Amino acid sequence: MEKTFNLARREDGIAILTMDVPGETMNTLRAEFGPEINQVLAEIKADSSIKGLVLISGKKDSFVAGADISMLDACKTAADAKQLSQQGHVVFNELESLKIPVIAAINGACLGGGLELALACHQRVCSLNSKTMMGVPEVQLGLLPGGGGTQRLPRLVGITTALDMMLTGKQLRPKQALKMGLVDDVVPESILLETAVEMALKGKRAPKKVKKSLVTRLLEGTPPGRNIIFDQAGKQVEKKTHGNYPAPAKIIDCVRQGMAKGLTKGLEVEANHFADLVVSKESEALRSIFFGTTEMKKETGAGDVEPRKVHKAMVLGGGLMGGGIASVTTTKAKIPARVKDISEQGLSNALSYAYKLLDKGVKRRHMTPAVRDNLMSLMTTTTEYKGIKDADIVVEAVFEDLKLKHQMVKDVERECGENTIFASNTSSLPISQIAEAASRPENVIGLHYFSPVEKMPLVEVIAHEKTSAETIATTVAFARKQGKTPIVVQDGAGFYVNRILALYMNEAAQLLLEGQSVEHLDKALVKFGFPVGPMTLLDEVGIDVGAKISPILESELGERFKAPAAFDKLLADDRKGRKNGKGFYLYGSKAKQRFKKKAKLVDESVYAVLGLTPTSTDSNNDSQDVAQRCVVQMLNEAVRCLEEGIIASPRDGDIGAIFGIGFPPFLGGPFHYIDSMGAAELVAVLETYQAKFGDRFTPCDRLKEMAENGLSFFE
Ligand SMILES: C[C@H](O)CC(=O)SCCNC(=O)CCNC(=O)[C@H](O)C(C)(C)COP(=O)(O)OP(=O)(O)OC[C@H]1O[C@@H](n2cnc3c(N)ncnc32)[C@H](O)[C@@H]1OP(=O)(O)O
Structure with a gap:
């Protein structure tokens, strides 16, 4: 049987331990490796000719990507998970206690348990390779570093830096890691092994100490100072998570206890908290997102059809969206992009959009x-x-005007090659209508980005009836190169994301008209887990934009999309949101002058425009009801989209809602959430609202059928 750990002895007395999990693209840590690694460690201990050890990966572009997440997923009980953590502790303690110097030579991803393995080594050197990233992303999976990371990391880089890394899951590039003291040296990949060997030959040394400011030293160096750090971190976590994510508080507790009571106690606390988190519903939901996105990376969107290579792209329109699309094409995909706009101003906007983003990177x-x-x-x-x-793909990002888009289709067919793809960034017009002007409709497709383009991870790829499989596959691959997560959806008004969002927003507007205050609505949905509330979102997206989409959806999809009267009144008062400094909140100098502080303040005059006086209270029950009314609308519509084939699977629906709207990740997406509450429960809630508020809450057939038969979307 092929081995995972291969030990090779060099003449200079340094042994090289290469980790290479057979048959896998990446190394991950699994319980089944226990006996093998124990045997190797015993062999090293018994061999006095070995003067030092270098631990390296046999994979081309990665060190170790952490514990095997599928293994964690298979844990049935907290006791199973605790055992895994403790097994890791034993092996890493053994490695750390070796008398000879142990150096980790890191090239590529070194994450989670992989970094914890490196932390158990005495020193670390990493390559300058652009793929080399180090971090503890467990928190993004609803977990904590369970292989000693909560203990060794703060001892190496300091409590503040360690908490920051563990609570955000951020990944460090080589030079950042060096600056923080996470690694002792950074070298080109070609001399990584030799540098590690030289370090080992020098004997056991303490890791390099990095200079800390006086304040940090005072805070980290004394128990009262440390308490200040932990309390502060706890408050920040609560403010950010609203109690929806259990992992961050447990991370803080591990460090707090470990720093006060020592490493052994710290590891015990870590194993217990890790075990509880592995079996938590939040982690299960977050892991499902990891599995979903990993699976999607391999899909072409069109079966086994190969995508064509895109050598050059063109973007029509240099506005906010066009500028963003051109920017991710050149900076992320590294594909040349030619931007066309009717005005020089539009072109210089696009250029400065990209320049500002890149320059941020330089700064x-x-x-x-x-x-x-x-x-x-x-x-x-x-x-x-x-x-x-010679453009292989043209992405249009001009006004939502069908005539204009038809003209562009014709222009592109005339000016570009036979296979050039015409991708429309429309957010509401059916792609089949845009394709009506095409003599080669098989090249026409929708490619719907979300604003701001460089930040929002999702794109919807919309195929109409005649779009060719090659066009789909090429567009999906192009979007992926831009760093996006594409979901392929069927053509139809609002596609998937805007369609489920519209009903949620309409319900929020309805609640506003019933007397809920703007702050209360926003707070309720943020507490539920959305990154921003619906009123803030409307201000950001543009009240005029929201108002424009609703009638299209209503005429195509029916009465339930009818927007409440609020929109007309707001637009009559020229309230478009942040873009014209007039919306639900105060913007610019008005806000500053009146309140001399940064916090966002509601523009109270909005209530007079709507002809109402807000009556909402801040009670918790009320807030849950407010959130529930908006969210169930979104859930019901998401299932309708599945029923109608707009989305191909519940997985796509979950990823689309999380990455496109910010649906609370700890709930795993709409479909995951419905499974966790049960279809019958959702139908009961919808029917109660239907009786009270009308037919817009009618549960869709698929949901009713699932409720009757006790079915769920996932296994
Ligand atoms: C006890 C510990 O503290 C607990 C832990 O360590 S929990 C795990 C922490 N680690 C992580 O969260 C990292 C997860 N992995 C990633 O983020 C990304 O895979 C990566 C950045 C490492 C690489 O990304 P990318 O190059 O796009 O490759 P990607 O397609 O995602 O992964 C390649 C393969 O490795 C697998 N893989 C990567 N990390 C994995 C992990 N931790 N567990 C299981 N499989 C993993 C993927 O499933 C995929 O498998 P496949 O080829 O059979 O489909």
């Missing part, structure tokens, strides 16, 4: 000015159809 020292300039040179501009004959 943060993530890239050199030369790299920024090189990437900028990939973006060119034109006011005419020039230099685009």
Whole structure:
């Protein structure tokens, strides 16, 4: 049987332990490796000719990507999970207690349990490879570092830095890791092994100490100071998570107890908390997102059809969306993009959009000015159809005007090649209607981005009836290169994301008209787990934009999409939201002058415009009811989308809602959430609301059928 750990002895007395899980693209840590690693460690201990040990990965671009998440998923009880954590502790303690120097040579992803393995080594060196990233992302899976990370990390890099890493799950690049004292050296990949060997030959040394500010030293160095750090971290966590995520508080507790009572006690606390988290419903939901997105990375969107290579792209329109799309095309996908706009102003907007983003990277020292300039040179501009004959894909991001889009389809067919894809970033027009103007409709597809483009991870790829499989596969691959998670959806008004969002927003507007205050509505949905509340979202997206989509959805999908009268009144008062400084909240100098503070304040005059006086209270029950009314609308519509084939699977529906709208990740997405509450429960809630508020709450057939038969979406 092929081994995972291979020990090779060098003449200079340094042994190289290469980890290479047979048949896997990446190394992960599994319980089944226990006997093998124990045997190797025993062999090293028994061999006095070994003067030092270098631990390295046999995989080309990764060190160790953490504990095997499927193994954690298979834990039936907290006791199973605790055993896994304790097994890791024993092995890592053994490694740490070796008398000879042990050096981790890190190239590629070194995450979670992988970093914990490296932390148990005496020193660490990493490569400068762009794939080399170090971090403890367990919190994003609803977990905590359960292989000693909550104990060794603060002891190495300090409590503040360790908490920051563990509570955010952020990943560090090589130079950042060096600066923080996580690694002792950073070298080109070609000399990684030799550098590690040299370090081992020098004997056991304490890791490099990094300089800390006086305040940090005072805070971290005394029990009262540490208490301040932990209390502060606890407050920040509560503010951010609203009690919806159990892992962060447990991380803080592990560090608090470990720093006060010592490593052994700390490890015990870590194993207990880790075990509870592994079997928590929040972690189960978050893990399902990891499995879903990993699975999606392999899909072409069109079966086994191969995507064509995209060498050059064109973007029509240099506005906010066009600028963003051109920017991710050049900076992320590294594909040359030519931006066309009718005005020079539009073109310079697009250029400055990309430049500002890249320059941020330079200021943060993530890239050199030369790299920024090189990437900028990939973006060119034109006011005419020039230099685009060889574009493989054209993404249009112009106004939502069907006539204009028809003109563009014709222009592109005339000016570009036979296979050039015409991708429309429309958010509401059916793609089949746009394709009506095409003589090659098989090249026409929807590619719906969310704003701000560089930040929002989702894109909807919308195929109409005649879109070819090759066009779908090529567009999916193109979006993925831009760093996006694409879901392929069927053509139809609002596609998936805007459709489920519209009903949720309409319900929030309805609640507003019933007397709920703007703050109360926003607070209720943020407490539920959304990143921002519906009123803030409307201000950000634009009240005019929201108002424009509703009638389209109503005419295509029916009465339930009828927008409450609030929109008309707001628009009559020229309230468009943040973009014109007039919406539900105060913006700009008005806000500053009146209150001299940063917090967002409601523009109270909005109530007079709507002709109402808010009556809502801040009681918890009320807030739950408010959130429930908006959310069940979204859930019901998501199931309808599945029923109608708009989305291909509950998995796509979950990923689409989380990545496109910010549906609370700890609930795993709408479908996961319905499973956890039970379809029967959701139908009962919907029917209660239906009796009280009308037919817009009618549960869809699929839900009723599932409720009757006790079915769920996932196993
Ligand atoms: C006790 C400990 O504290 C607990 C833990 O360690 S929990 C785990 C913590 N680690 C993580 O969260 C990292 C998860 N992995 C990732 O984020 C990404 O895979 C990555 C950044 C490492 C690489 O991304 P990318 O290059 O796009 O490759 P990606 O397609 O995701 O992964 C390649 C393969 O590795 C697998 N993989 C990566 N990390 C894995 C993990 N921790 N567990 C199981 N499988 C994993 C993927 O499932 C995929 O398998 P496949 O080829 O059979 O489909």
